[in-house]
Amino acid sequence: MPLVQDLRFSLRMLARSRGFTTVAIVALALGIGANTVIFSVANALILKPLPYQDGSRLVVVFSSQKQIDLPKAPSTDSEYSEWRKQNTVFEKMGAEKDDNLNLTGDGDPERLAAGLVTASAFETLSVSPSLGRGFTTDDETPGHNQVAVLGHGLWQRRFGGQRSVIGRKILLNGRPYEVIGVMPRRFDFPQRREIWTPFRPPENDAEHRGRHSLTVIARLKPGVSIEQAQTEMTGIAKRVESQIAENTGWTATVISLHEELVSDTKPLLTALLGAVAFVLMIACANVANLLLARSSVRRREVAIRAALGAGRGRLLYQFLLESLILGLAGGAMALLPALWGIDVLKKIAESMQVATEDIQLDATVLLFTLAVSLLTGLLFGLAPALQASRTDLAQTLKQGGKGSRSEGGRLRSLLVLAEVTLSLVLLVGAGLMMRTFLAVSGLKPGFNPERVITYNVSLPLTGSDHGNGLFLNDRPDPERGHIPITYRRDITPDYLRAMEIPLLKGRAFTLADTENSQKVAIINERTARKFWPGAGPLGKEIRFGGDRKKNPPFTIIGVAADVHAQTLSGAATYEVYLPCRQSPASDMYLVVRTKDDPASVTPQVRSALRELDPELPLFNVRTMQSYVAEAAAETRVGMLLFGIFAAIALALAGVGIYGVSATDPLVLSAVVGILTVIALIANYVPARRASKVDPLIALRYE
Numbered sequence: 001m002p003l004v005q006d007l008r009f010s011l012r013m014l015a016r017s018r019g020f021t022t023v024a025i026v027a028l029a030l031g032i033g034a035n036t037v038i039f040s041v042a043n044a045l046i047l048k049p050l051p052y053q054d055g056s057r058l059v060v061v062f063s064s065q066k067q068i069d070l071p072k073a074p075s076t077d078s079e080y081s082e083w084r085k086q087n088t089v090f091e092k093m094g095a096e097k098d099d100n101l102n103l104t105g106d107g108d109p110e111r112l113a114a115g116l117v118t119a120s121a122f123e124t125l126s127v128s129p130s131l132g133r134g135f136t137t138d139d140e141t142p143g144h145n146q147v148a149v150l151g152h153g154l155w156q157r158r159f160g161g162q163r164s165v166i167g168r169k170i171l172l173n174g175r176p177y178e179v180i181g182v183m184p185r186r187f188d189f190p191q192r193r194e195i196w197t198p199f200r201p202p203e204n205d206a207e208h209r210g211r212h213s214l215t216v217i218a219r220l221k222p223g224v225s226i227e228q229a230q231t232e233m234t235g236i237a238k239r240v241e242s243q244i245a246e247n248t249g250w251t252a253t254v255i256s257l258h259e260e261l262v263s264d265t266k267p268l269l270t271a272l273l274g275a276v277a278f279v280l281m282i283a284c285a286n287v288a289n290l291l292l293a294r295s296s297v298r299r300r301e302v303a304i305r306a307a308l309g310a311g312r313g314r315l316l317y318q319f320l321l322e323s324l325i326l327g328l329a330g331g332a333m334a335l336l337p338a339l340w341g342i343d344v345l346k347k348i349a350e351s352m353q354v355a356t357e358d359i360q361l362d363a364t365v366l367l368f369t370l371a372v373s374l375l376t377g378l379l380f381g382l383a384p385a386l387q388a389s390r391t392d393l394a395q396t397l398k399q400g401g402k403g404s405r406s407e408g409g410r411l412r413s414l415l416v417l418a419e420v421t422l423s424l425v426l427l428v429g430a431g432l433m434m435r436t437f438l439a440v441s442g443l444k445p446g447f448n449p450e451r452v453i454t455y456n457v458s459l460p461l462t463g464s465d466h467g468n469g470l471f472l473n474d475r476p477d478p479e480r481g482h483i484p485i486t487y488r489r490d491i492t493p494d495y496l497r498a499m500e501i502p503l504l505k506g507r508a509f510t511l512a513d514t515e516n517s518q519k520v521a522i523i524n525e526r527t528a529r530k531f532w533p534g535a536g537p538l539g540k541e542i543r544f545g546g547d548r549k550k551n552p553p554f555t556i557i558g559v560a561a562d563v564h565a566q567t568l569s570g571a572a573t574y575e576v577y578l579p580c581r582q583s584p585a586s587d588m589y590l591v592v593r594t595k596d597d598p599a600s601v602t603p604q605v606r607s608a609l610r611e612l613d614p615e616l617p618l619f620n621v622r623t624m625q626s627y628v629a630e631a632a633a634e635t636r637v638g639m640l641l642f643g644i645f646a647a648i649a650l651a652l653a654g655v656g657i658y659g660v661s662a663t664d665p666l667v668l669s670a671v672v673g674i675l676t677v678i679a680l681i682a683n684y685v686p687a688r689r690a691s692k693v694d695p696l697i698a699l700r701y702e
Contacts, residue, residue, distance in 0.1 A: 010322045020294055021326070024287045028330025029337065030648050031283030032372055034276040036334055037341035038641075040365045042269045044358035046262045051186070053126040057091075057220040058257040061233060063212055065250050070485070072253060074212045077201045079247065082240045083216065089229040090218040094121030096189075097199055097213050101172045102617055103158070109617040112154065112172075113192055116199040124219050125189060131155075132166045132181030139198040147198065148172065149181040154194040172197070174615075186357065189217075217257065230254045249482065275645045280372070282649050284380035287326065289660065291384035316386065323381020324374060331373025335361070338369070470574065472531060473541035473553050486527065486574040488544070490583045496522075496560060498591045506538050506558030513579040520582070521554035524575035525562045542576070554578065 014021045049055050062072040063079060075083070075095070084093045097116040102109060119135040128134060129149060139147050148170065150159070159165045169176045177197065199214075220229060233252040241247045339361065346359050469483040478484070493509040504525060513520055521542060528537045537556045545551035560577065594601055602621060609618050 007321070007325075010318065010325055014322060014325065017294065020290055024290055024326050025329045025333055027283045027286050028327060028373075028376060029333035030651075031276075031280035031334075032331050032369060032376065033334035033337035033341065034279050034645060034648065035372055036338040036361075036365060036369045037345060038269070038272045038276045039368050040338070040342050040361065041345055041359055042273060043362075043364055043368070044360070045265050046269060047364075048358060050258050050261075054219070055258065056256075057222075058125065059218050059220060059226060059229065059254050060257050060260050061093075061216040061218055062253045062255065063250050064253045072255070075214045075216050075252075076212055076246070077214065078244055079237075079240060079250070079252075080214050080216055081201075082243070083233065083236060083252065086236045086239070087218075087229075087232060089221060089224045089232050091221045092120055092124040093216065093218040094118045094124040095199065095214040095216045096121055097215070098191075099197070101195060101197075102174075102615070103170065103172060103195075104174070104615045105171045107158065109615050110158070111617040112194045114172075115193040115196045117196050118199050121217065124217050126219075127184065127187060127189075129181030130184040131163060132179070134181055135196075135198050140200055142200055146172075146175060146177045147180045148177040149183060149196045150179060151183055151188065151194045151196075152185040155182045218254075226254055226256060248479070272641055275642055279645050279649050280376065284376055288380040288384055291323070291381065294384075319384065320378065320381050323384075324377035326381075327373045327375075327377025328370075330376070331369050334369065334373075469544060470576070471543050471545070471551075473543060473548075484530075484574060486576050488583070489575060489577045490580045491577050492580055495591060496577075498593045499563075500593075501563060502561040504559045504561055505536070506556070508558060509577075509579045514581045517582075519552055519554045520557045520579065522558040522560050522577040523556055524560050524577075527574045527576065528559050530574065554582075 050058060052058060061075065061083060063075045064071050065073065080093075080095050087093070095118045099114040099116050101112045101114045103112050104110075117135065119137050119140055122128065122134045130152070132149070134149060135147070138144055150165070155161060155165060159168075165179050165182070168179050170179060171177075172195075183196070218229075220226070230253070233254055237247075237250065237252040241250060342359060342361065470486040471477055471483070491509070493511060493513070496503055496508055503522075505528075506522070509520070509522070523537060523542075531537070532540065537559060540556050541553035542556065543551045543553045554576075560575075563575065590605065592598065592601055592605065606618055609616055
């Protein structure tokens with residue numbers, strides 16, 4: 001068979017040039033392997049469809065408030081109720097509210113990440129329990145028996161995966177719940193949940209109904225687009241705004257569920273896909289350069305084959321076949337570094353609490369690797385094949401097959417120039433990522449995280465109001481839709497001292513600030529600058545909620561330094577600290593500053609908690625430094641990967657430059673020119689700023 005003969009001939013030719021073949025395959029393996037690793041992550045986190053039936057029809061409906069810059073906020077109970085009643089574009093609509101529950105009884109007390117869900121939530125996702133049943137509308141009715149659905153992981157870990165768990169009574173926050181179902185493996189929507197209970201909206205609590213706490217999901221009717229749904233929901237939101245005073249200024253935003261789930265990881269992965277594409281292009285340019293250099297050695301072979309009757313098409317086919325073999329060999333070898341790289345990335349992702357089950361060399365990733373290998377073979381092989389198959393038969397035979405050093409020189413120089421340029425782009429990208437990481441790492445969070453460990457404790461059956469609308473007693477209430485949002489922190493008297501958050505004005509809380517004393521508050525510096533830019537805020541009164549009779553005021557007694565509580569790089573938010581005895585919370589963090597290793601005090605804290613209440617679980621034990629490190633984790637990972645890819649690119653470019661004449665003026669001048677341009681760009685801005693300085697002012701300063 002001609003194909004088999006051609007394959008044998010190509011393999012023999014590649015085997016004769018073992019040095020060339022080894023370098024080419026290794027270069028391709030590095031480029032293809034890097035692409036395989038990043039594609040496996042992108043495939044798992046971005047490209048794979050949602051694990052729900054007709055997942056493309058699932059959307060999230062957010063509340064939006066442009067005046068206070070809240071593009072995607074949870075919805076209120078009243079909004080969800082009206083949206084569900086009035087819409088004609090959704091087949092199903094459900095809602096979920098974040099919750100935490102203490103599981104006690106058999107075994108040690110345990111804190112569970114829970115979800116309060118409507119009966120329609122699982123139906124909207126088209127997911128049914130793998131064991132037992134889901135929730136019904138009767139389960140949402142107040143006074144009905146308390147029921148719960150377990151997550152698969154909790155069922156396995158706590159109940160041994162026994163089917164007899166259905167109908168069993170368990171204690172959640174000290175109350176009996178009947179287990180009615182177990183969800184399928186890996187079901188954890190919208191985040192990692194371990195247990196679900198029915199959502200029962202309060203009947204006569206207007207304040208609670210106006211609180212934004214629900215994640216609303218919906219399934220589009222067949223043939224309905226997101227744009228159509230958005231148009232209708234905007235109209236419904238306007239009608240709700242006219243009906244409910246609390247909804248003034250609020251609207252609805254419809255976003256694809258898939259798009260919402262990948263929004264955080266998509267920018268970084270897109271940048272990394274671009275980076276590995278550059279690495280692959282450098283590898284292709286490298287191998288193409290090597291093939292061009294090798295083609296000059298094979299000119300006599302080509303001439304003899306042409307003399308024996310081989311046409312240019314036949315020669316072109318033979319050279320492309322060799323390139324495809326190199327590409328496939330590079331792709332096969334790329335699986336080894338890809339497996340190692342995927343393992344490393346999975347460990348990094350797990351440290352960032354990102355699900356890693358789908359990051360693997362599955363069929364989709366292997367097909368991608370095969371396609372890239374074939375495409376790469378054609379990409380780097382086409383130009384050298386065209387060059388090698390075009391030969392002057394008479395001239396070549398006269399010269400005895402010795403090729404000219406200048407043959408293909410222009411193309412080879414351009415390839416090296418491309419390698420150097422792409423390498424510099426990656427180096428600049430790595431440098432920018434490093435600068436960003438150093439900038440983020442150098443930001444002061446507003447507190448001292450060293451030798452601090454935190455513990456989470458949840459007390460059942462206590463009120464917790466983290467209501468966010470801030471009102472100033474000495475000023476008229478702002479119009480609805482323009483109420484500033486603040487974050488409330490319920491703290492003990494020594495919290496600021498334990499965190500080493502400076503108190504800039506006034507006094508700290510004391511044990512005398514109890515439920516029977518004057519209600520007091522401490523605000524952060526940004527809040528003071530925003531609302532009292534000229535006069536001092538001490539002695540001013542604030543409250544949470546518009547009803548002056550129902551919401552008693554808090555008197556400001558101090559101003560604390562700003563803390564980056566949300567992100568390291570973002571601006572500080574508006575913060576209000578309240579004494580925990582005047583504003584009790586069900587969930588609190590214990591903060592312990594130690595003299596030595598923070599982990600050494602954990603046994604003592606557990607012992608003290610057991611003496612206080614043996615049914616209280618102590619969970620989420622972490623050092624404050626780990627929180628700070630996690631805030632910069634994505635930037636750190638991006639910097640690390642860009643640096644690795646830039647190093648690979650430099651190594652490949654070095655091989656490419658080594659195979660070209662060291663005195664090639666085009667390459668040398670191009671490299672010098674590129675470096676000069678980069679230097680000029682880097683120095684332009686500071687030079688321009690310096691040129692604007694008044695000489696007299698500079699001399700006086702000196």
